[in-house]
Amino acid sequence: MIVARILQGDPEAFGLIIRRYEAGLLRYATRMLGSSDAAADAVAEALVRAYRHLAACRDPERLKSWLYRIVGNRCRSHLARRSSSDVSLDDAPPLADPGDHEADTERADQLARVERALGTLSSEKREAFLLKHVEGLSYEEMAAATGERIPTLKMRVHRARAALLAILKEES
Amino acid sequence: MMRVDPLVHRVLDGELPPEVLTPAQRVELERLERAATLLAQVPARSVAHRVMAEVRRPVPSLGQRFARWFAERHTITITIRPAWSLAVAAVLAAIALFLGRGPAPVLGSEEGIAQFVGRFPGANSVEVVGSFTDWRPGAVVLRDDDHDGIWRAVVVLPVGQHEYMFVVDGERWVTDPLAGRYVDDGFGRQNALLIVRPVPR
Numbered sequence: 001m002i003v004a005r006i007l008q009g010d011p012e013a014f015g016l017i018i019r020r021y022e023a024g025l026l027r028y029a030t031r032m033l034g035s036s037d038a039a040a041d042a043v044a045e046a047l048v049r050a051y052r053h054l055a056a057c058r059d060p061e062r063l064k065s066w067l068y069r070i071v072g073n074r075c076r077s078h079l080a081r082r083s084s085s086d087v088s089l090d091d092a093p094p095l096a097d098p099g100d101h102e103a104d105t106e107r108a109d110q111l112a113r114v115e116r117a118l119g120t121l122s123s124e125k126r127e128a129f130l131l132k133h134v135e136g137l138s139y140e141e142m143a144a145a146t147g148e149r150i151p152t153l154k155m156r157v158h159r160a161r162a163a164l165l166a167i168l169k170e171e172s
Numbered sequence: 173m174m175r176v177d178p179l180v181h182r183v184l185d186g187e188l189p190p191e192v193l194t195p196a197q198r199v200e201l202e203r204l205e206r207a208a209t210l211l212a213q214v215p216a217r218s219v220a221h222r223v224m225a226e227v228r229r230p231v232p233s234l235g236q237r238f239a240r241w242f243a244e245r246h247t248i249t250i251t252i253r254p255a256w257s258l259a260v261a262a263v264l265a266a267i268a269l270f271l272g273r274g275p276a277p278v279l280g281s282e283e284g285i286a287q288f289v290g291r292f293p294g295a296n297s298v299e300v301v302g303s304f305t306d307w308r309p310g311a312v313v314l315r316d317d318d319h320d321g322i323w324r325a326v327v328v329l330p331v332g333q334h335e336y337m338f339v340v341d342g343e344r345w346v347t348d349p350l351a352g353r354y355v356d357d358g359f360g361r362q363n364a365l366l367i368v369r370p371v372p373r
Contacts, residue, residue: 011224011227018224022218023215026215026217027211027213027215030215037343041343044219044222044226047223051226107210110210111213114210114211133205134211154185158181161176161181162175162176164204165200165203165204169203
């Protein structure tokens with residue numbers, strides 16, 4: 001419905017799509033790139049691109065996967081430009097609700113540990129783990145978002161789990 | 173690499189309930205679920221105003237794009253025979269001399285002068301983007317020659333009302349606190365409003 005409105009010439013309706021998907025896309029890009037600034041650029045570019053090519057999204061039911069696919073492509077371009085899949089920890093994403101209580105500090109430490117572990121994964125495994133477990137996509141949606149086959153994605157998710165678990169066990 | 177029991181994978185994939193796992197396997201499951209929960213925090217920022225500014229910008233026609241291409245700087249490489257290179261260089265030099273002697277640009281009746289001033293100590297770059305640049309960066313760059321943190325630019329703009337924002341260090345969009353007039357950008361932030369009047373003659 002919203003897609004139809006936009007295609008009929010109502011650009012303001014695109015704001016509804018942004019509101020609905022922006023947070024998840026930003027989170028995904030931030031975790032992929034390890035930089036909230038680079039993630040904001042990637043998501044902004046991806047959303048403008050999505051708007052300009054919305055007619056190419058033949059199945060509006062798959063809009064979510066399609067948006068993740070465009071953001072994923074921007075992230076891959078960014079990582080390729082950086083010539084490294086290593087995630088920098090210099091610009092860790094800010095917490096949505098930072099606090100000064102002990103529990104918040106503990107939570108921030110845990111997050112930093114997980115981010116460090118995530119940063120050691122290859123970009124393919126990182127992408128697979130994030131799409132499956134953080135963004136909550138099904139394997140079918142992941143296949144649409146990455147262009148990969150489901151068995152390949154399952155294998156990447158399994159390997160990402162094993163690698164993350166090994167690192168987290170070691171750290172604890 | 174550590175091996176994760178296939179049962180844990182199947183539970184994580186939603187194929188089996190957690191009850192099938194041993195206590196040790198449950199620890200692995202909870203550790204991975206905890207990691208995912210921590211990573212699920214949403215970054216506290218938004219790109220909505222940037223995207224909508226671009227979305228609202230009308231797509232230029234083919235003619236406009238052609239005109240813009242001519243207005244922008246491009247690197248053009250032309251291959252010519254060495255024998256012709258001296259003659260071409262002479263012609264280009266003559267054209268440059270001729271153009272260099274031309275009159276200074278005259279302010280049109282529908283143009284005015286706008287000054288942008290902002291205090292951004294420690295910034296590496298400051299520019300202005302707005303409706304007059306199609307919200308594209310790179311057209312109006314402010315300078316801080318004396319390094320006192322006050323950035324300035326003076327530009328000629330069409331007479332009328334313009335919306336604008338400062339962009340600091342290439343990514344931080346800042347509403348001009350000294351603008352005095354603002355318009356809602358539709359996403360909880362405000363664009364500064366500038367009214368350019370014709371120069372009295």
